[in-house]
Amino acid sequence: MSLNNTPARYGSLSITLHWLMLVLIAAVYACIELKGNFPKGSDTRELLKQWHFMLGMAVFFLVGLRLIGRMIAPTPAIQPAPSGWQNALSKLMHLALYALMIGAPLAGWLILSAAGKPTPFFGLELPALIGPNKELAGQIKELHELAGTAGYWLIGLHAVAALFHHYVSRDNTLVRMLPGRG
Numbered sequence: 001m002s003l004n005n006t007p008a009r010y011g012s013l014s015i016t017l018h019w020l021m022l023v024l025i026a027a028v029y030a031c032i033e034l035k036g037n038f039p040k041g042s043d044t045r046e047l048l049k050q051w052h053f054m055l056g057m058a059v060f061f062l063v064g065l066r067l068i069g070r071m072i073a074p075t076p077a078i079q080p081a082p083s084g085w086q087n088a089l090s091k092l093m094h095l096a097l098y099a100l101m102i103g104a105p106l107a108g109w110l111i112l113s114a115a116g117k118p119t120p121f122f123g124l125e126l127p128a129l130i131g132p133n134k135e136l137a138g139q140i141k142e143l144h145e146l147a148g149t150a151g152y153w154l155i156g157l158h159a160v161a162a163l164f165h166h167y168v169s170r171d172n173t174l175v176r177m178l179p180g181r182g
Contacts, residue, residue, distance in 0.1 A: 005073035009176045014073065017066050018177055021059060021101070025155070028055045032148070050120050053108060057121050060105035063098065076176045082169065093158060100151050107144040111137050 004011040010018070031052035038045035082090070112119045113128035114137035120126075130136070165173035 005069075005076060007074055007077060009076050009172075011073065012179070014066075014069055015177055015179050017062060017069065019179065021062055021066070024055050024059050024062070025101075025151070028052055028059065029148070029151075031055065053112065054120055054122055056105040056108050057119070057126065059101055060109070063101040066101075067098070076172075078165075078176075079172050082165075082171065082173075090161075093154070093161065096150075096154050097158060100147060100154055104144060104147040104151065107140050107147060111140045111144055114140060 002011045003013050005014055031048045035045050035048040035052070038048070109119055109126065110129055113130045114133045116128075116132035116134075118125045119128070162174045162177075165171050166175070
């Protein structure tokens with residue numbers, strides 16, 4: 001399999017980033033959901049929060065690579081070609097997913113900055129983006145949580161659409177992104 005995209009399928013770089021980011025996003029959600037099972041102030045709860053922050057920032061930094069890849073490599077064609085409305089919905093869905101992968105981690109970073117807390121990143125501490133402002137931190141947190149809820153729906157719809165294309169439309173949408181299908 002080629003590292004780069006071809007007109008017929010995604011290359012190994014795009015495929016690896018896609019599935020790696022799925023695993024990272026699932027881990028981000030798992031950390032924040034599991035955190036509620038532990039008492040406030042407990043070591044496990046704090047560790048899950050820290051992993052939520054670090055994995056979220058990993059998504060934020062990796063999405064840049066994905067965007068560069070989308071700009072410099074061709075998007076493989078869907079065969080047979082979907083209708084115009086399906087193409088429009090696909091573009092809208094991808095735009096929403098990229099907004100989520102950029103916006104949610106950026107909001108998390110802003111929350112920690114406004115709360116005057118460190119932003120951990122695998123042994124490093126990222127710089128604060130804004131000065132301390134507890135009220136602003138609370139407002140951004142509400143948006144961050146709304147984005148998280150929207151993310152469940154976006155990711156679910158994205159998966160359902162891939163399965164629809166594979167099993168109902170019987171096109172190559174899903175196969176183009178599966179590993180090892182040269």
